Amino acid sequence: MYQSDVMETDLRKLTVNDPFLGEYQRLVRNVVIPYQWDALNNRIPDAEPSHAIDNFRIAAGQQDGEFYGMVFQDSDVTKWLEAVAWSLCQKPDAELEKTADEVIDLLAAAQCEDGYLNTWYMLKEPGQRWTNLAECHELYCAGHLFEAAVAFFKATGKRALLEIACRFADHIHRVFGPGEGQIHGYPGHPEIELALMRLYEVTGNRNYLQLANYFVEERGAQPHFYDIEYQKRGGTYHWDNWGEAWMIKDKAYTHAHKPLVEQDEAVGHAVRSVYLMTGVAHLARISGDEAKRQACLRIWNNMVQRRMYITGGIGSQGIGEAFTSDYDLPNDTAYSESCASIGLMMFARRMVEMEGDGHYADVMERALYNTVLGGMSMDGKHFFYVNPLETYPKAIPFNHIYDHIKPVRQRWFGCACCPPNIARTLVALGHYIYTPRADALFINLYVGNRMQVAVGEKNLDLTLSGNYPWQDNVEITIDSAEPVEHTLALRIPGWCEDAQVELNGERYCGEIDKGYLHIRRTWAAGDKIALTLPMPVRRVYGNPLVRHLAGKVALQRGPIVYCLEEADNGSELHNLTLDKNSTFVEVPGSGVMANKILIQAQGYRQGLSAPQDKPLYQFDRPMTCKEPQTLTFIPWFSWANRGEGEMRIWVDESHTCL
Structure with a gap:
């Protein structure tokens, strides 16, 4: 059952030349990485400043000023470095590599003598290290640093960033653990667990494996660590605008409500959940731990069978960016964070490695071709943090249930975790395309490429x-x-x-x-x-327990989920109906939809004459008509590239024109 002989595809020996996703990689290389470098240096007009590079310069004593940004601002820089590293595997770029080397030198200059590196605590709260693990992302930022270090070493052979990471990891290993004088805690935002596993595989240092295992097994232990550190701080908390100690009190928010091996549901913050389970699945495979494997299987099955959108999106509510309950999957208020679907791909990859089961790759593909691609515009300069399945822009400015919804992609974010996450994922596609094992080469995704693997x-x-x-x-x-x-x-x-x-x-x-x-x-x-692989257009229906989908249908062709958009079909999309007996015509797209397949089908528009003159409610059935209309469906990932407008995936279905 356990596959300890899994290898990682060497991206230096793989070239993506796919006519579709290859263009996305070129976009990341030529546009996204330079654009995000400008963003990190506060050079994007009319966008939220990042200050992330400045924070490191201040910490290194190279610039005067104060820390600016989120408590996890450092991670934007290290995710950008990781994207650069994997991009260099695809195409060497001496100037880009030189810029990355300079950033690495900056990180080295900022790093403390004992290996610690976190600009928030170095600049804003000196002397308060490791006092608020539940809320403040120190270990999360460390994890993204470790991932970048592994990537840069694998891409270039250079050890400078790897040495920074190992110094920091060694410091963390000294600070955390079961021993006397150590902190018996774990991160509020999992990430370091999966990163330590990657660092272990590159260095062979078992301290990193043991530390990852400690963080996983300590999670949920009683008395609860979050309560202990909260009391030690005198009852203070970081996110004062989220309600009193909310992150600390809601233990399920971080999968810390009970020991992980006793859990059976995907709960809490969706990104935290899948990042954690990515590390657990990797750890279970390497260590042969059956209890951890079974936890992965249970939580995966609950998530995919009851709490995942058709788009591969997860996390159905804005409050807490979180899972809710089984079959609660609203469309217009869906959160479905881009990072969450990236984390789902990561979790799926580790499950493929452990189980050798194509079901996990199916989900990985669903997330990639829908939510992950949809998180970035076709120009590479605008991004979705939240990915709804339906939008009605007229209501968004006035109804606070839509406060998290944007009808068009944004240039940047104050919390900018998603843009560099999308970039690093798209340039590392080779890790998902193949799963090399001693006994077989598993081909998971059919992305055009040339590759070499050792046998x-x-x-x-x-x-x-x-x-x-x-x-x-x-x-x-x-x-x-x-x-x-x-x-x-x-x-x-x-x-x-x-x-x-x-x-x-x-x-x-x-x-x-x-x-x-x-x-x-x-x-x-x-x-x-x-x-x-024949890919006719297929109708998809929701489980009857998903109340939001009653009487509705969605279209899927191959792995691509389709939607209606106002640009093709007019406004008030809720009045459109797809005929149950209509046939589907595949048509080539044009303009921004060029090189994509669109779908047309017979449908109807329900209308009232002068509806604004009608009463809001009435006892008599209103006289309505259903006029035939050709409906045009576009790939959902490509919506909102033609301006603001309505969109919906799930459409009413009818038998005949009434």
Whole structure:
């Protein structure tokens, strides 16, 4: 069951050349990374200043001033560094690498003698280190530093950032643990757990593995650590605008209400939840811990079967950016933070590694092609923090249940966790495309690329090509210089009903195990696999327990979820109905929708003559008509790229025109 022989794809030996996601990688490299560098240096007009680089300069004694920003502002810099690192794997850039080296030198200059590095506490609250783990993100920021360090070392071989990270991790290992004089606590915002696992795999230092395990196992222990440190602080709290000690008192908010191995639901802050479970799944696989594995399975199943949107979004309420209860998935007030879907991809990746089950890759794909892509505009300079499934812009300024909803993407945020998170994810796609194991190479995502992976003493070279997800044909060609015996495990997506596979021109029929078709042979240069994944437009219906979806239908083609937008269909989208018997016509997009497939279908618009003259309520049924209208559906990730307007995924369905 446990796979300890999983390797990580070396992104220096993988080149994404996909006509779709390859363009996103080029956008990140050429536009997003420079744009976000300007944002970190307060150079974006009419946008919230970041001050994140200035904070480090002040901490290093290179600039006068005061700390500005959120308590977790440091993490914006380290996520940007991680994006730079993975981008350098795809395409070397001497000038960009030089800028990153200078930032790393800045971090080294700011780091304390004992290894500590956090500009909030160094500048704003000196002497108060580690006094508010529940609220103040010290360990969260450390985790993002560790992830950036691993990425930069793997991308460039340079150790400067890795040494900064290890000094800090060694300091944390001295401070935290079960020993006398150590802090018996854990982070309010999980992140360091998954980062310590990555640091352990790169350095082989078991202290990092043990520390990750300590943080996981201490979570939820009694007496509760958050209460202890709250009392030690004299009952003070950081987020005074969120109600008295709310983060501290609501233990489920951080998955700390009871020991993790006793939990069975996805609860609390959605990003915290999936970041934590990413680390736990990694730890369970490496250590062979069955109790942790079972916790991962239970929490995953609850989340995906009862608390996840069709878009791969998670976290259905704005208050606490959190999960609510089973089947509570409102569309117009959905929170569905971009970071949460990125965390879901991370969790799914670790579950694929542990279980070898395509179900997890199906969810990973759903999150990627919908919410993660939708979190960034097509120009690379505007971002969604929140990703609703329905918007009615006329109501948003006046109704406070929509305070978290933006009908168009923003240039930047005061809390800017999502933009650099999207950037680092898109340039690290190779880690999700493949899961290399000693016994097989699992192909999870059909993103066009060339790659090389070690198989024993030999190398397996292959090229994956196609125009997925718009076309249904994928080709895998072997390019190895010498024959290699190995297994290729091809994911057959859960949405695909009639996949067909040919090997060197002959139909191949093999057993599908946990969603993967395993093909074992001695592969030689020129061998070809042709995979056809038919992707007709399909109607999707919600579980009857999801009250928000009663009588409604959504459209999905391949992994892409579609929506109606005002730009194509006019306003008052709630008056549109899709005919149950209508056929679907696939049409090519144009303008900003170029190179995408749109869907048209017969529907109806319910209308009243002069509705503004009608009473708000009446006893007699109003005289209405349903006029035929051709409905145009666009890929949901591409909405709000043509200005402000209404949008909805779930549409009323009717049998006939009444």
